[in-house]
Amino acid sequence: MHDFTSTVVLANAARTIGIVLGVLLLLVFAIVIAFNMRKGRAEVGSEIELAANRKPYLDDDELETKKLDRTLGAGLVLLAVIGIAFPLYWLAEPSRQTNAVSAFQEEAVARGENIYINAAQCASCHGPNGVGGVANYTITDPATGDYVAAVSWRAPALNTVMYRYTPEQVTLVLQYGRGFSPMPAWGSLGGGPLTDQQLADVIAYLTSIQLPADQSKAEVQAELDKTCGADAAGNCTVADGAYKTLGEAIFNLGYADSFAGGAYSCGRCHTKGWSYGKAQVPGGGGFGPNMTGGSEIRQFPTAAQQIAFVSAYPKAGTSYGVQGLSSGRMGSFGVNPNAVDPKTAIMQPDQVMLTQDQIAAVVAYERSL
Numbered sequence: 001m002h003d004f005t006s007t008v009v010l011a012n013a014a015r016t017i018g019i020v021l022g023v024l025l026l027l028v029f030a031i032v033i034a035f036n037m038r039k040g041r042a043e044v045g046s047e048i049e050l051a052a053n054r055k056p057y058l059d060d061d062e063l064e065t066k067k068l069d070r071t072l073g074a075g076l077v078l079l080a081v082i083g084i085a086f087p088l089y090w091l092a093e094p095s096r097q098t099n100a101v102s103a104f105q106e107e108a109v110a111r112g113e114n115i116y117i118n119a120a121q122c123a124s125c126h127g128p129n130g131v132g133g134v135a136n137y138t139i140t141d142p143a144t145g146d147y148v149a150a151v152s153w154r155a156p157a158l159n160t161v162m163y164r165y166t167p168e169q170v171t172l173v174l175q176y177g178r179g180f181s182p183m184p185a186w187g188s189l190g191g192g193p194l195t196d197q198q199l200a201d202v203i204a205y206l207t208s209i210q211l212p213a214d215q216s217k218a219e220v221q222a223e224l225d226k227t228c229g230a231d232a233a234g235n236c237t238v239a240d241g242a243y244k245t246l247g248e249a250i251f252n253l254g255y256a257d258s259f260a261g262g263a264y265s266c267g268r269c270h271t272k273g274w275s276y277g278k279a280q281v282p283g284g285g286g287f288g289p290n291m292t293g294g295s296e297i298r299q300f301p302t303a304a305q306q307i308a309f310v311s312a313y314p315k316a317g318t319s320y321g322v323q324g325l326s327s328g329r330m331g332s333f334g335v336n337p338n339a340v341d342p343k344t345a346i347m348q349p350d351q352v353m354l355t356q357d358q359i360a361a362v363v364a365y366e367r368s369l
């Protein structure tokens with residue numbers, strides 16, 4: 001409403017200024033004509049004295065030497081200016097364009113940062129710089145709407161979000177939010193307050209804060225050393241540890257201490273209650289499907305097929321396994337989907353959530369459920 005009125009006011013103001021200018025110009029025009037007519041009437045003397053073309057001009061000697069030389073000289077200088085200035089301008093053209101693009105990009109990132117911190121307060125749940133955090137949430141009964149419990153729900157780290165999702169996938173999450181979780185809808189499609197441009201700005205900001213590959217790898221390894229300390233066979237060696245195998249530890253990465261808000265884990269989507277510390281049947285299904293009772297062995301006849309699926313999650317609408325259809329809601333854990341085509345890549349190929357060995361371990365765990 002406010003925007004609309006101010007546009008109308010602005011448009012009216014521009015129109016008024018235009019009309020005033022037009023009237024002023026007409027007035028000046030009329031005054032000049034009147035002035036000229038008065039001056040013309042005052043003219044005296046013969047036409048020969050007054051007409052410029054009747055005045056004696058320079059003689060041939062002067063015209064063909066000094067005057068000609070000067071004119072030609074000036075032409076040469078101008079030609080040289082054009083000959084040098086144009087190529088210089090063309091030379092600068094590509095960098096001028098890339099500079100413009102990067103300046104544009106920087107502005108988008110700055111706008112996105114402002115949305116992340118202030119306007120939408122993503123940071124209050126996902127942490128400063130997207131390191132992950134928790135959100136206070138009240139669980140209600142989906143059928144009756146009655147209060148069930150007040151919980152602290154892990155909000156996944158977003159400083160690796162472009163490791164696992166394409167911008168389209170992130171846009172989908174932002175547009176509609178995650179139903180039955182604290183993540184609200186932000187886009188107009190889901191009834192949220194942000195415009196498509198603002199969503200694109202937030203994604204530009206998120207892209208700008210992605211961790212370097214080695215930092216993410218080192219953090220995951222340190223966490224796995226703490227929670228599992230796998231031996232060569234992939235069995236955990238940590239005394240009194242919660243997990244038996246490396247695969248189980250990866251599946252539940254960050255369950256106990258909210259490491260990276262659970263971003264690297266599988267349990268946050270595949271185990272009900274995982275995200276608020278009340279994990280029910282491991283892999284029993286939540287936002288993602290149930291994996292128990294040998295269902296993964298039926299879906300993926302070989303482990304290699306399942307590893308490929310978890311590594312590079314298929315595009316929404318494509319089929320996978322024996323009878324799966326991708327909804328676009330999971331992420332890629334072993335291949336960065338934003339680094340596949342070097343021409344359009346916005347990330348590095350080594351910026352991946354998990355190594356191939358880690359994926360093999362977690363797939364083996366899932367196939368055992």
Ligand code: HEC
Nearest residue numbers: 120121122125135153154155156173178181182183202275
């Ligand atoms: C009230 C807390 C809260 C706010 C505010 C919030 N989020 Fe979330 N967000 C969450 C939670 C919790 C999840 C995880 C939901 C789940 O368990 O599936 C999530 C999930 C996400 C995901 C999916 C990540 C993944 O790996 O699955 C993205 C992307 C995301 N949020 C981005 C944003 C952005 C951008 C903003 C600001 C515009 C924002 N969130 C604001 C709580 C919040």
Ligand code: HEC
Nearest residue numbers: 265266269287288289299310324325326327328329330333
């Ligand atoms: C953001 C939520 C989310 C996370 C995190 C997640 N998944 Fe999924 N996963 C899904 C959804 C949703 C599906 C259902 C397929 C679809 O919608 O495309 C799925 C499907 C699968 C399937 C196929 C299941 C079947 O029977 O069709 C496998 C295997 C799988 N996920 C493994 C993993 C592994 C391994 C991890 C952790 C490294 C993981 N997922 C993390 C959401 C998630």
